[in-house]
Amino acid sequence: MTNYEILGWSDHEGAKEIQVTADYSSAKAWVVDYVRNGGMDSHSEILIQNDDGEPMSAYDKYGWTHYQ
Secondary structure, rough: OOOEHHHEEOOOOOOEEEEEEEEEHHHHHHHHHHHHHOOHHHOOOEEEOOOOEEEEEEEOOOEEEEEE
């Protein structure tokens, strides 16, 4: 089973794990809720990656970028 790690990136702190989900859809939904509730205030980008460390998608002030 693949887990999806959600990382928050900021210039001051670098990358920091903020959540792990069991599937990609849950990861995207979690990011949407996180952003909606002000989570982007402390991060310039939020990245979703799989167990192998491969980036799946990222969210920043311009919206979503999908890598796969």
